[in-house]
Amino acid sequence: MARIYEFQSKKLLKEAGIRIPEGGVACSPEEARSIAERIGKPVVLKIQVWVTGRAGLGGIKFADTPQEAKEKAGYLLGMKVKNFIVEKILVEEKLDIDAEYFAGLVIDDAGKCPVLIFSSAGGTGIEEIARKNPEKISRISIDVGKGLKEYEVRNMIRKTGISGKLLTQLSRILTRLYKTAHTYDARSAEMNPLVLTKDGMVYAADCHFTVDDYAVFRHPELGIDIAREFDRPPTELERIAYQVEEKDYRGTFYFLQMEENISAEEKAIGFNGAGGGGSMMSMDAVLSRGFKLANYCDTSGNPSASKVYRAAKVILSQPNIKGYFASGSGVASQEQFHSARGLVKAFHEEKINIPGVIRLGGNFEEKAVEILEKYLKNIPGKIEGYGRDDSPEFCARRMEELIAENDYTSHAVAHIKEPEIPSELYAFSTVTGKVWIDHHKCLNCLDKGCIKSCSAGILTLEDGKPVLAIGEEEAKKGKCPECLACEVFCRFHAEDAVFIHLPIPGLKEYRDKIRSKD
Amino acid sequence: MSILVDDGSKVVVQGITGREGKVRTQLMKDYGTNVVGGVTPGKGGSEVYGIPVFDSVEEAWEKTGPVDISVVFVPAALVKDAALEAIAAGVKLVVIVPDRVPIFDVLEISSFARAHGASFVGPNTLGLVSPGKAVLGMIGGRAERAKEWFKPGNIGVSSRSGGMTSAISYYLTEAGLGQSTIVHVGGDAVVGLSHPEVMELFEQDEQTKLIVMFGEIGTTQEERVAGLIESGKLTKPVIAYIGGKAAKSGTRFSHAGAIVEGTRGSHASKVERLTGAGVYVVDAISDIPLKAAELMEAAGGQK
Ligand code: SF4
Numbered sequence: 001m002a003r004i005y006e007f008q009s010k011k012l013l014k015e016a017g018i019r020i021p022e023g024g025v026a027c028s029p030e031e032a033r034s035i036a037e038r039i040g041k042p043v044v045l046k047i048q049v050w051v052t053g054r055a056g057l058g059g060i061k062f063a064d065t066p067q068e069a070k071e072k073a074g075y076l077l078g079m080k081v082k083n084f085i086v087e088k089i090l091v092e093e094k095l096d097i098d099a100e101y102f103a104g105l106v107i108d109d110a111g112k113c114p115v116l117i118f119s120s121a122g123g124t125g126i127e128e129i130a131r132k133n134p135e136k137i138s139r140i141s142i143d144v145g146k147g148l149k150e151y152e153v154r155n156m157i158r159k160t161g162i163s164g165k166l167l168t169q170l171s172r173i174l175t176r177l178y179k180t181a182h183t184y185d186a187r188s189a190e191m192n193p194l195v196l197t198k199d200g201m202v203y204a205a206d207c208h209f210t211v212d213d214y215a216v217f218r219h220p221e222l223g224i225d226i227a228r229e230f231d232r233p234p235t236e237l238e239r240i241a242y243q244v245e246e247k248d249y250r251g252t253f254y255f256l257q258m259e260e261n262i263s264a265e266e267k268a269i270g271f272n273g274a275g276g277g278g279s280m281m282s283m284d285a286v287l288s289r290g291f292k293l294a295n296y297c298d299t300s301g302n303p304s305a306s307k308v309y310r311a312a313k314v315i316l317s318q319p320n321i322k323g324y325f326a327s328g329s330g331v332a333s334q335e336q337f338h339s340a341r342g343l344v345k346a347f348h349e350e351k352i353n354i355p356g357v358i359r360l361g362g363n364f365e366e367k368a369v370e371i372l373e374k375y376l377k378n379i380p381g382k383i384e385g386y387g388r389d390d391s392p393e394f395c396a397r398r399m400e401e402l403i404a405e406n407d408y409t410s411h412a413v414a415h416i417k418e419p420e421i422p423s424e425l426y427a428f429s430t431v432t433g434k435v436w437i438d439h440h441k442c443l444n445c446l447d448k449g450c451i452k453s454c455s456a457g458i459l460t461l462e463d464g465k466p467v468l469a470i471g472e473e474e475a476k477k478g479k480c481p482e483c484l485a486c487e488v489f490c491r492f493h494a495e496d497a498v499f500i501h502l503p504i505p506g507l508k509e510y511r512d513k514i515r516s517k518d
Numbered sequence: 519m520s521i522l523v524d525d526g527s528k529v530v531v532q533g534i535t536g537r538e539g540k541v542r543t544q545l546m547k548d549y550g551t552n553v554v555g556g557v558t559p560g561k562g563g564s565e566v567y568g569i570p571v572f573d574s575v576e577e578a579w580e581k582t583g584p585v586d587i588s589v590v591f592v593p594a595a596l597v598k599d600a601a602l603e604a605i606a607a608g609v610k611l612v613v614i615v616p617d618r619v620p621i622f623d624v625l626e627i628s629s630f631a632r633a634h635g636a637s638f639v640g641p642n643t644l645g646l647v648s649p650g651k652a653v654l655g656m657i658g659g660r661a662e663r664a665k666e667w668f669k670p671g672n673i674g675v676s677s678r679s680g681g682m683t684s685a686i687s688y689y690l691t692e693a694g695l696g697q698s699t700i701v702h703v704g705g706d707a708v709v710g711l712s713h714p715e716v717m718e719l720f721e722q723d724e725q726t727k728l729i730v731m732f733g734e735i736g737t738t739q740e741e742r743v744a745g746l747i748e749s750g751k752l753t754k755p756v757i758a759y760i761g762g763k764a765a766k767s768g769t770r771f772s773h774a775g776a777i778v779e780g781t782r783g784s785h786a787s788k789v790e791r792l793t794g795a796g797v798y799v800v801d802a803i804s805d806i807p808l809k810a811a812e813l814m815e816a817a818g819g820q821k
């Protein structure tokens with residue numbers, strides 16, 4: 001659930017014709033002063049961060065004059081609240097409150113429909129109210145196919161004892177709230193409180209929207225950079241990973257950093273799960289052996305080898321991890337050798353000196369384990385591959401033993417050297433990268449195994465040199481699924497003539513920064 | 519019998535000409551699923567593995583006779599349209615494999631399905647399999663694998679995690695315990711057939727003697743299963759595992775959510791409710807085949 005700020009939510013309400021207090025967003029005390037001056041009335045200043053209970057945290061202040069608004073803004077801006085630094089505040093007219101109500105929309109998984117809820121007793125302690133004064137709370141389940149009619153809302157609100165002009169005013173607001181929520185694919189939408197002023201007007205005094213992660217793509221206007229609910233701002237590495245996820249829709253790659261500054265003393269590991277359920281079970285197994293997770297990562301849903309490669313590169317950008325642990329459900333439907341090749345490429349490039357336990361149970365696990373064991377023999381870190389009949393608990397124990405054998409050596413993050421490739425080399429683009437083949441080397445190669453290894457069958461020989469059998473455009477559009485088979489084959493069985501460049505924007509700079517810290 | 523699908527069911531594949539659609543159609547066909555046609559608008563008249571491709575579900579219906587099930591493999595943004603199309607054509611069960619389907623789209627499909635007396639599995643599902651009869655979706659990945667991992671028998675499996683659906687069923691097979699139908703209900707917050715609905719189908723199914731359920735934190739599905747048992751609508755024995763014990767419970771941002779869900783959703787709540795209702799809640803996946811063997815034995819030694 002991606003969150004948007006209060007001021008953004010209010011803008012949506014205003015566009016829908018719901019009354020909101022007059023105000024504006026300030027990033028400096030001076031701006032706060034000028035907004036207060038424009039309003040010409042006492043104001044309230046509210047920090048714009050993703051936390052609840054802002055008042056209790058000292059994040060809401062009142063000011064009678066523009067000068068006072070400036071002072072209070074100076075106090076609020078830059079303040080640290082939970083994991084956030086305050087960068088913006090909302091300066092609004094202070095309302096003359098007569099009564100407070102609550103309106104909210106949630107998605108009910110049991111009824112498979114949105115539910116609109118109204119409380120005539122406000123929203124504070126609403127669970128309590130629901131228990132003690134159920135007559136003050138009313139709700140309606142909405143059939144998305146039919147939409148919501150204003151009379152339905154009137155009937156719902158009427159049950160809480162509200163009548164007259166107020167009833168029609170509130171009904172209009174709640175109907176519009178639902179429309180707005182639907183339009184913007186809200187996962188939840190709340191107006192708390194809805195304020196009735198002494199002059200009989202209803203305002204959305206505060207409001208919160210979360211947007212469905214899967215629908216963020218429909219709403220570029222909301223400017224959501226990471227479609228995910230965080231209780232802190234995303235880390236730099238998470239932003240880098242998120243871009244990878246966004247650019248490559250084949251399978252899932254979810255990356256969450258649990259700890260940013262891992263010390264050399266900690267028993268932390270890089271975690272690469274597959275599938276929510278299997279990852280959770282595997283996490284339970286390593287956590288119960290006293291490991292700490294540097295990160296949580298999920299590569300599943302039949303990801304391309306290139307995606308797993310990038311995931312490994314991101315995970316290996318975390319200094320001081322002691323091991324690499326990959327494990328999913330154990331009986332995955334996806335073809336596991338793709339993941340194996342992605343890991344082989346990444347571990348080779350990194351020359352990792354920490355051990356890895358890779359549990360790739362599922363389809364073609366024998367082949368996957370063979371790829372891992374065959375090709376990762378010669379790197380400094382010891383890598384072991386396992387399948388569906390090896391439990392996560394057993395694998396976690398192996399991880400622990402291997403780390404001990406390795407004297408608790410910490411992972412050192414390496415610089416990324418961008419390859420220098422002579423421009424005259426044969427090359428073609430893929431969905432997210434580029435394949436280079438050094439045809440000079442191919443002259444010495446007798447069996448031309450790259451052709452056979454390409455399961456997509458898109459390589460063919462031309463004068464003894466492998467070239468695309470299809471158009472370049474087709475390869476770029478996905479006919480080359482970036483399975484990495486040609487590169488892995490050629491590196492270990494032939495002339496090391498193939499290089500597949502799979503850039504990860506921002507990772508080089510990130511690593512340079514990390515390296516300069518130690 | 520089995521639930522939702524058996525060897526007689528007639529199946530179409532929407533998005534049959536796409537990357538996933540093609541590969542999974544091969545799985546289904548090789549397994550023995552009765553795939554009578556594929557649908558990709560604009561590609562009508564072509565063939566995929568000898569299966570005729572039509573421009574619409576309606577056309578498939580006209581040319582191949584009534585269709586029981588449609589399996590959908592189109593990009594997430596097009597899922598709603600595809601599902602509504604299938605239901606409007608008369609299909610009564612839609613299996614929605616893609617993930618990342620916007621929730622309001624799912625709600626709209628749900629409303630439409632209800633109005634037409636249809637149901638759907640997913641989105642974000644690996645699909646389902648009635649061992650020895652038919653596979654829908656991509657569970658197993660390849661036909662040989664699906665045949666090796668899943669065997670016919672008397673245990674119904676319902677899971678919210680795709681990987682764990684296969685894992686649990688495979689471990690049951692290893693222990694010599696076959697399955698009636700295996701359903702991955704899908705990983706999203708709102709899904710078509712959720713655990714309780716699948717339980718009710720298992721309750722009606724003669725072949726199913728025992729049910730294994732893989733639950734997870736979040737949503738009210740497992741609590742509703744407890745409710746079914748308490749109200750006498752579910753009488754067959756149930757073994758459950760609830761994932762997510764180690765996960766920290768997220769901050770609840772919505773007051774309204776608290777009213778609708780109450781304290782439901784947490785690991786503790788689910789375990790407590792299910793245990794209270796008489797479900798065998800196990801702590802490790804490896805306990806599932808053990809417990810299942812014990813219960814099957816008690817039920818009369820049939821496996
Ligand atoms: S295997 Fe390598 S060296 Fe041999 S033809 Fe293929 S790319 Fe060239």
Ligand code: SF4
Binds near residue numbers: 486
């Ligand atoms: S050229 Fe072939 S083998 Fe190489 S990455 Fe592409 S599909 Fe794989």
